[in-house]
Amino acid sequence: MTKPSSSRRSTDDRLFRLGTGFFAFLVVLLVAGIAYELFRDSRLSIAKFGFHFWRTTTWDPVAGQFGALPFIWGTLYSSLLALLISTPIALGIAIFLSELAPRALRTPLAFLTELLAAIPSIVYGLWGIFVLVPMVRQLEIHTPDWLRKFPLFSGPPLGVGMLSAGLILAVMVIPFTSSVAREVLKAVPATQREAAYALGATRWEAIQAALRFGRTGILGAIILGLGRAIGETMAVTMVIGNNPRISPSLFAAQHTMAAVIANEFTEADTNLYLSALIEIGLVLFVITLIINALSQLLIWSVSREIKAKAPKAAAVVPVQPEVAA
Amino acid sequence: MSQHSRRRALSNVVVSLCGLAVVLALIPLVLIFIYVIKQGFSSLNWDFFTKMPKPVGEPGGGMANAMLGTLWLITIAAFFAIPVGIIAGVYLSEYRGSRFASLVRFTADVLNGVPSIVIGIFAYGLAVLPVHRFSALAGGLALGFMMIPIITRTTEELLNLVPPTMREGALALGATRARAAFGVMVPAALPGIMTGILVALARIAGETAPLLFTSFNNRYFTTRLDQPIASLTVQVYTYAISPYDDWHRQAWAGALVLVAFVFVFSVLARVVTRRLERMHRG
Numbered sequence: 001m002t003k004p005s006s007s008r009r010s011t012d013d014r015l016f017r018l019g020t021g022f023f024a025f026l027v028v029l030l031v032a033g034i035a036y037e038l039f040r041d042s043r044l045s046i047a048k049f050g051f052h053f054w055r056t057t058t059w060d061p062v063a064g065q066f067g068a069l070p071f072i073w074g075t076l077y078s079s080l081l082a083l084l085i086s087t088p089i090a091l092g093i094a095i096f097l098s099e100l101a102p103r104a105l106r107t108p109l110a111f112l113t114e115l116l117a118a119i120p121s122i123v124y125g126l127w128g129i130f131v132l133v134p135m136v137r138q139l140e141i142h143t144p145d146w147l148r149k150f151p152l153f154s155g156p157p158l159g160v161g162m163l164s165a166g167l168i169l170a171v172m173v174i175p176f177t178s179s180v181a182r183e184v185l186k187a188v189p190a191t192q193r194e195a196a197y198a199l200g201a202t203r204w205e206a207i208q209a210a211l212r213f214g215r216t217g218i219l220g221a222i223i224l225g226l227g228r229a230i231g232e233t234m235a236v237t238m239v240i241g242n243n244p245r246i247s248p249s250l251f252a253a254q255h256t257m258a259a260v261i262a263n264e265f266t267e268a269d270t271n272l273y274l275s276a277l278i279e280i281g282l283v284l285f286v287i288t289l290i291i292n293a294l295s296q297l298l299i300w301s302v303s304r305e306i307k308a309k310a311p312k313a314a315a316v317v318p319v320q321p322e323v324a325a
Numbered sequence: 326m327s328q329h330s331r332r333r334a335l336s337n338v339v340v341s342l343c344g345l346a347v348v349l350a351l352i353p354l355v356l357i358f359i360y361v362i363k364q365g366f367s368s369l370n371w372d373f374f375t376k377m378p379k380p381v382g383e384p385g386g387g388m389a390n391a392m393l394g395t396l397w398l399i400t401i402a403a404f405f406a407i408p409v410g411i412i413a414g415v416y417l418s419e420y421r422g423s424r425f426a427s428l429v430r431f432t433a434d435v436l437n438g439v440p441s442i443v444i445g446i447f448a449y450g451l452a453v454l455p456v457h458r459f460s461a462l463a464g465g466l467a468l469g470f471m472m473i474p475i476i477t478r479t480t481e482e483l484l485n486l487v488p489p490t491m492r493e494g495a496l497a498l499g500a501t502r503a504r505a506a507f508g509v510m511v512p513a514a515l516p517g518i519m520t521g522i523l524v525a526l527a528r529i530a531g532e533t534a535p536l537l538f539t540s541f542n543n544r545y546f547t548t549r550l551d552q553p554i555a556s557l558t559v560q561v562y563t564y565a566i567s568p569y570d571d572w573h574r575q576a577w578a579g580a581l582v583l584v585a586f587v588f589v590f591s592v593l594a595r596v597v598t599r600r601l602e603r604m605h606r607g
Contacts, residue, residue: 009501016503020416023409024429027477030470031432034443037450092346100340111595113350118587119357120531122558123580126565127357130364130573171353178350202336224438231440233534234562258442258534265449265538281446285439292438296431 034285042279044272053279059244061264066276068283070244074162074254075284078236079229081166081250086173087222093174094181094221099193099207110182117175125238128168133159133239136167140251155251158241163250165240169229177225184217184302185210216305220298227291231284233258257284358584365581368574378544378560384571388579390546391560394461397548398540398556399526401465406472407522413473414480414518415506421485430481433474444470445535453539461547461554464540468529475528479521483514486601520597527590531583533558557583 045053049066056067097110137159147153155161188210196206211218241253242263257280268274372387379386413429420426448467453459487510495505511518533556541553542563561579564572 012501012503016501016506017416017420019503020412020419020506021425023412024416024425024477026409027413027429027436027473028432030473031436031439034439034447037447038443041446041450041454089346089349092343093350096343096347100343109347111591112354113347115588115591116350116354118528118591119354120533120558120583120587122531122533122561122565123357123361123584126561126576126580127360129565131356131360171350174350202332204336204339205332207339227438231438231442233440233442238562238565258440261442261446262534262537265446266541278446278450281443285443288438288440288443289435292435293431295438296434 031289038278038282038285042275042282044275045279046275048272049276053276054283057244057246059260061268061270061273064270064272066272068257068276068280070246071255071257071260071280072283073246074240074244074256075230075258077162077254078165078169078240078256079226081162082169082173082229083222083226085166085170086177086225089170090174090177090221090225091181091218093178094185095207095211097178098182098185099210100203110179114175114179116171117179121172121232121234124168124172124235128164128235128239132168133164136161136164139163151248152250154249155247157251158253160239160241161249161251161253162240162247165236165254165256166250168235168239169232172232172235173225173229176228177221180221180224180299181218184214184221184299187217187303188213214302216298217302220295220302223291223295223298227288227295230291231258231288233262237262257281361577361580361584364574364577365584368578369581373575373578377546382569386575388555388557388560388575390543391555391557391579392582393546394540394543394555395530395557397554398461398464398468398536399530401461401550402469402472402529403522403526404465404469406469406476406525410473410476411480411511411518413477414484415511417477417481418484418510419502419506421481430478433477437474437478440534441467441471441532442534445537445539448535448539456551458551459539459541459553460551461540462550464536464554464556465550467535467539468532471529471532471535472525475525476522479525480514480518483517483521483601484510486517487513516597517601520594523590524594527587531558531587533562537562 045066053066053068054072055069056065057069058065058067059070060066093113097106097113101109137157140157140159140163143153143157192209192213193206196209201209236256237259240256240259242255242259243253244255244260245252247254261277261281261284265274265277268277372385374387374392375389376385376387377390378388413433417426417430445467448463448470452463452466491509491513492505495509496502500508536556536559540556540559542559543553543555547554557579561576561583564576564579567573
């Protein structure tokens with residue numbers, strides 16, 4: 001038989017586990033709650049339009065016609081454009097900061113690049129409207145005529161449009177991709193590079209060996225950036241032109257899923273209109289959920305792999321605190 | 326030999342391109358800072374901090390209501406997000422090996438990546454739709470939901486930095502796990518946790534999207550939870566897309582206040598985190 005004091009202690013400990021576990025459960029409940037509520041509030045639109053909603057291009061609230069394809073198009077176009085610009089830069093930064101920069105420069109440079117993530121989205125938007133858009137307009141005005149014949153560069157030089165949105169998104173995404181990619185590279189055991197050097201590799205070849213070792217994690221970092229770009233709202237809506245029309249042109253004013261919600265939510269005067277906007281929110285939620293889950297799994301799998309392959313290298317990925325423990 | 330020098334040349338090119346990437350990323354950062362400081366400072370004056378907005382078309386006035394509104398909104402958010410986040414973080418750190426902890430950790434990271442506009446819709450459905458009125462409560466809820474995963478993960482990471490011998494010592498002296506966690510571990514990690522909270526507050530203070538249709542906007546200031554309330558970010562947005570020069574000026578001033586706020590907290594967090602790391606590594 002256990003002594004009364006020790007049995008009280010184990011009851012206390014069980015209560016502690018249940019009590020704190022309840023609060024941890026709230027985090028899970030929150031995500032479940034978001035999913036449930038978005039689904040509940042978009043039923044009207046789902047029932048009325050079904051899959052048609054995502055295949056049609058007419059967005060006419062006055063006539064009660066809601067087709068969301070232009071927003072999907074705009075979100076994918078702007079995010080992929082941003083990724084195309086940001087990925088090489090972000091990886092360059094990650095390589096420079098983890099492999100090349102002098103030790104004294106690493107911390108301040110890392111801090112500065114990560115500061116890009118701290119600037120509020122509204123500030124990016126404000127800067128976008130008054131500084132970036134006029135610059136892009138100048139660029140568009142001076143585009144030679146033969147280039148304008150291509151669909152990619154067609155249309156009047158407005159300044160606002162896909163190009164401005166892609167550029168500003170790229171800047172906003174860089175710090176997310178680069179900081180995770182840097183952590184991944186840091187976690188690659190030094191033996192990988194040393195082995196490459198021992199075989200007579202140049203610096204770049206040794207870096208390639210490290211990149212290859214951490215490739216799943218790097219892919220995770222890029223996908224994380226994609227998730228950020230897809231969900232970004234304010235800066236995009238302020239520079240993209242908010243025009244629900246599908247166009248291949250970088251110069252054309254377009255629209256995104258997040259932007260249409262931000263713009264039209266308070267104007268939605270019918271239940272169907274509101275429901276259609278919430279359905280766009282639901283799909284945005286599901287897409288970012290999948291993308292974030294995927295990127296987390298990729299990043300985690302790298303640190304697990306490193307832990308398994310090189311236990312002595314004490315793989316510490318700070319985004320991954322339980323490995324450190 | 327020539328192949329070797331070609332390989333060396335390629336290596337040097339790539340190395341310099343990587344350096345160039347850092348410069349490319351710092352250009353927009355510097356440009357944004359220059360514009361915000363230049364445009365913001367020239368528009369910043371005493372009225373900006375003390376006056377309410379003037380009616381459309383009348384020059385002058387300030388954003389006193391919006392700044393108070395932002396402070397009030399983050400207070401509401403902090404009120405419920407800090408306890409939930411800290412206690413959830415304690416669970417993750419105390420039972421770090423459990424499967425449920427992995428699930429929560431994963432969910433928190435995923436939640437952190439959910440677009441803020443989606444969180445806004447959630448808060449709208451929770452607190453605006455049932456009563457058909459925009460409110461400070463709805464805005465505060467949206468911001469709080471965004472804070473919870475940040476605080477949870479920060480608390481967990483900082484608790485993991487505390488040497489396990491401290492917990493073991495407490496347990497050996499007969500403390501319950503609750504006593505060891507809340508009486509020993511959390512106080513030891515408190516400076517770091519507080520910094521994490523400040524960073525989270527600074528971050529959500531810069532959020533606009535989830536407030537557009539929850540707390541909405543208000544030309545006056547009220548502390549009532551069931552009334553719409555202004556915020557610095559929504560006010561900057563409204564002014565930025567308006568056609569008035571005077572409002573554009575004020576939008577820049579608002580942006581400067583936001584950036585200064587975020588910058589100060591980021592630097593502070595950096596300093597404290599580094600000191601803590603050095604302390605724990607000995």
